Amino acid sequence: MGWDYGGHDGGGQSPAARIASGAVGIVVAAGLAVLVLRPELMPWRDAEDASPLAAETEQPSAAPSEEAFPDLPTLREPFKGSPALRWADGAAGIExxxxxxxxxMSERQTAAALQRAKEFLVASNLDPAVIKGGKPAAALKLVDPEQPDARKDLERSLERPTAENDPTSLFTRFSPYEVRQVGTVVKTRGRMTVENGxxxxxxxVLIRTDYTFVYPVVKARPGADEVTRSIVRRQITFSLADPAKYVSTKGKLFLYEWQANVGNDSCEAPLDGFLHPTFDSDLVDDPAAPEPSGPAVDPYDRSKDxxxxxxxxxxxxxx
Structure with missing residues (x-):
């Protein structure tokens, strides 16, 4: 799925920008063993290692280790039982x-472009107003107006989301009427590289980014205390065109291509431009709900594209 903007024929034309919106919704399965064998009642368990991980400099060779009975997240410790506990907080994880x-591009130009790529990721995935369902205005402003129809298509996706034009493939947004974020921290891990096309x-010049963001949430109703997490991984490539060959705007980015995968996003929810986390209590309340047909995926596994x-x-x- 995607769009093809223009071509690479030079002569003042905008470079091609292929936007692949391959978002995959994944729901969390209820684990009866977890409900019975509560981790906090197991005195032999060692305390979780919360020491910060070193920055990711290359693609991992395997997924983080997975405990048989992980600790359950709480309002005070929303990342408990998750590999993200040791990840960096928010923008600090986008190195x-x-x-x-x-x-x-010169070294100075490259430095500025890398910083703009980080600004886009922060504005589209870490802005509290956007997470609460707001418009990602700061991210949209970073998109080059010379990229044919890109800004218009993104605006349209926010106003009228469709399966082919879904804003959650680029922007992390939750409906404020459905859930609210626990605390203010989003855990982040990934890497960014730059290469000559x-x-x-x-x-x-292509800037390739690959980051995973972890969002703890509870239901929006007052007094809700069951914490779940949505895990959003995004691979986004930005392109910067040689102004001697292409028309482009200084200080802006072309969206070359992107993909997204969401762990814990209901497959049955309407296409409304928001992510829809599933809670264990939902699955208990509605045991007849249809099960997803696809295989199990570990959303923390960054070893595969x-x-x-x-x-x-x-x-x-x-x-």
Whole structure:
């Protein structure tokens, strides 16, 4: 799925921008063993290691280890029992690599472009107003107006979401009438690289980003205390065009391509531009709810690219 904006024929034309919106909704399965064998009642369990992880510099070779009976998240400790407990908080987890001259861009130009890529990720996934369902205005302003129809299509996706044009493939938004975030921290982990385009991408500098964001939430009703988490992983590539060959705007980014995978997002929810986390209590209250047909996926596993994962709605192995 996606759009193709223009071509690579130079002569003042905008470079091609392929936007792949391959969002996959995954719901969390209820675990009866977890409900019976409460982790906090197991005195032999060691305390969780909360020491911060070193920054991710390359793709991991395997998923984080998974406990048989992980601790349950609470309002005071919403990341308890999750690998994200040791991840960085918010924007601190989006580390910009050391800049160097790449392609047509000088070291200084590359540094500025990397910072803009970080600003986009922060504005689209960490802005509290956006998480609460608001419009990602700051992120939209970073999109190059010379990218044909891109801004218009994104605006349209926010106003009238469809399966082919879903804003959650780029922006993390929850309905404030459905859930609210627990605390203010979103855990973040990933990496960013920059490279010179080759072949049909000659004349472009590509910034590739791969980040996972973890959001603890409770239901919006007063007094709600059951905490669940949605895990959003995004692979987004931005392109910057040589102004000698293409028309582009200084200080802006072309959205070259993107993919997203969401762990704990209801497959049955309406396409309304928001993520819809599932709670264990929902599954207990409605045991006849249809089960997802796809295989189980670990949303914390960053060892595979998103295009290697199943594309049908499946089950999250953990939240």
């Amino acid at each position: 910009v690599p050391k800049a160097r001259a790449v392609g047509w 080759k072949g049909e991408d000659a004349g472009l 998103l295009d290697q994962l199943p594309q049908e709605c499946g089950t999250s192995s953990r939240t």
